[in-house]
Amino acid sequence: MDKSIYEHTELAKRLLEHVESKGGDPAELLERLRTWRIETPSWGYADAGTRFGVWRQPSAARTIEEKLADAGQVHKHTGISPMVAVHVLWDFPDGFDKSVLHHADSAGVRIGAINPNLFQDQCYKFGSLANRDRDVRRQAVQHCLDSIEIGRQVGSEVLSLWLADGTNYPGQDDIVARKHRLAESLTTVHDAMPDSMQLMIEYKPFEPAFYHTDIADWGMACLLARQAGQRAKVLVDLGHHYQSQNIEQIVAWLIDEQMLGGFHLNDRKYADDDLTIGSIDPYQMFRIFDQIVLAEQQRGRALPIAYMIDQAHCVKNKIEAMIQTVGLAHELWAKALLVDRQKLRDAQARGDVIGAEQLLRGAFFSDTRPLIGYLREQLHLEADALAAFRASGYDEQAARQRRSGSD
Numbered sequence: 001m002d003k004s005i006y007e008h009t010e011l012a013k014r015l016l017e018h019v020e021s022k023g024g025d026p027a028e029l030l031e032r033l034r035t036w037r038i039e040t041p042s043w044g045y046a047d048a049g050t051r052f053g054v055w056r057q058p059s060a061a062r063t064i065e066e067k068l069a070d071a072g073q074v075h076k077h078t079g080i081s082p083m084v085a086v087h088v089l090w091d092f093p094d095g096f097d098k099s100v101l102h103h104a105d106s107a108g109v110r111i112g113a114i115n116p117n118l119f120q121d122q123c124y125k126f127g128s129l130a131n132r133d134r135d136v137r138r139q140a141v142q143h144c145l146d147s148i149e150i151g152r153q154v155g156s157e158v159l160s161l162w163l164a165d166g167t168n169y170p171g172q173d174d175i176v177a178r179k180h181r182l183a184e185s186l187t188t189v190h191d192a193m194p195d196s197m198q199l200m201i202e203y204k205p206f207e208p209a210f211y212h213t214d215i216a217d218w219g220m221a222c223l224l225a226r227q228a229g230q231r232a233k234v235l236v237d238l239g240h241h242y243q244s245q246n247i248e249q250i251v252a253w254l255i256d257e258q259m260l261g262g263f264h265l266n267d268r269k270y271a272d273d274d275l276t277i278g279s280i281d282p283y284q285m286f287r288i289f290d291q292i293v294l295a296e297q298q299r300g301r302a303l304p305i306a307y308m309i310d311q312a313h314c315v316k317n318k319i320e321a322m323i324q325t326v327g328l329a330h331e332l333w334a335k336a337l338l339v340d341r342q343k344l345r346d347a348q349a350r351g352d353v354i355g356a357e358q359l360l361r362g363a364f365f366s367d368t369r370p371l372i373g374y375l376r377e378q379l380h381l382e383a384d385a386l387a388a389f390r391a392s393g394y395d396e397q398a399a400r401q402r403r404s405g406s407d
């Protein structure tokens with residue numbers, strides 16, 4: 001059988017020698033790759049669909065136990081994804097039960113971000129935390145407080161908030177009054193969190209509100225976070241921008257303002273498509289990572305950024321897609337670490353536009369797959385995570401146990 005590109009150790013070593021010859025530190029590079037973490041979402045293991053219907057997969061997870069078990073597989077093969085984000089109403093439909101800690105433990109993972117659900121209940125038709133009805137706002141705040149309590153019990157450090165709030169037609173409601181109500185609700189939620197927890201505020205310019213959303217962009221999220229309190233930050237979901245928006249600039253500004261909390265990583269072609277990372281535009285993901293690596297280098301330390309996946313596609317196999325997405329993110333992170341920063345600064349200072357761009361392109365086009373494979377082998381994992389998962393037979397077994405495939 002042909003050797004997988006991930007197994008080409010000699011190519012990894014050659015790349016590391018090249019890094020050293022340029023004055024870089026290969027050991028540090030490997031260490032930064034080894035310690036990088038990316039969180040997977042529980043909902044990425046369950047069946048998903050479009051508003052036209054759901055495509056069922058025989059092996060898709062149905063319960064939080066199964067989602068955690070599947071997430072455990074992803075971490076087992078990639079070595080960098082030990083945390084799993086949960087969506088409160090989807091994962092604990094009958095109420096939270098501490099036994100989830102035991103299930104996480106046996107799957108070899110831990111619970112990460114807690115995502116309250118403020119968009120499914122009928123009472124949220126006209127919004128949740130910004131609703132003009134005080135009782136609805138109270139219910140929404142209470143759900144957040146309950147979610148904080150879940151977070152406290154599982155030792156989570158992130159309360160991740162996305163709101164469907166907004167209006168669908170001009171004149172439907174008073175935009176500024178909604179802003180004020182939202183700010184008040186967010187402050188209450190923020191102040192109820194333990195010191196160890198961060199509130200991440202996600203923005204989105206469209207859907208399901210199609211005239212205005214109450215937190216439409218990063219600037220609004222940033223203002224609301226500043227008002228809510230010190231532990232509130234902005235969450236950047238890559239699918240939540242208008243086409244052609246320069247996301248890496250937003251990321252760079254948020255870092256500079258100390259307001260970047262984390263990401264919902266995914267990719268899209270059109271809107272909030274929730275496709276797997278880098279499937280459409282890996283260069284964009286690279287450019288975002290490049291800004292982060294630059295900022296970290298300037299500060300001499302890793303920044304506390306929560307890298308979380310938010311993908312909900314429906315034609316790829318769930319676990320395989322998660323392994324693919326985690327692996328690709330790791331490879332792109334490695335590419336960003338390969339940028340020759342000194343040479344880039346020199347090119348910028350000389351006004352050498354082409355030279356500067358060539359340095360970025362050189363790093364982007366370096367094949368980091370052997371390097372990631374080499375790292376995995378050092379962690380006693382198989383170099384090719386996807387191939388290893390496919391060979392394990394886990395998916396077939398899950399399919400047999402979970403569904404006959406006929407429902």
Ligand code: RM4
Pocket residue numbers: 115162202204237264272310
């Ligand atoms: C939103 C957003 C949120 C996610 C919901 C279900 O578009 O991305 O993060 O929780 O979808």
Ligand code: MN
Pocket residue numbers: 162202237264310
């Ligand atoms: Mn999201």
Ligand code: MN
Pocket residue numbers: 237239240272310
């Ligand atoms: Mn989204």
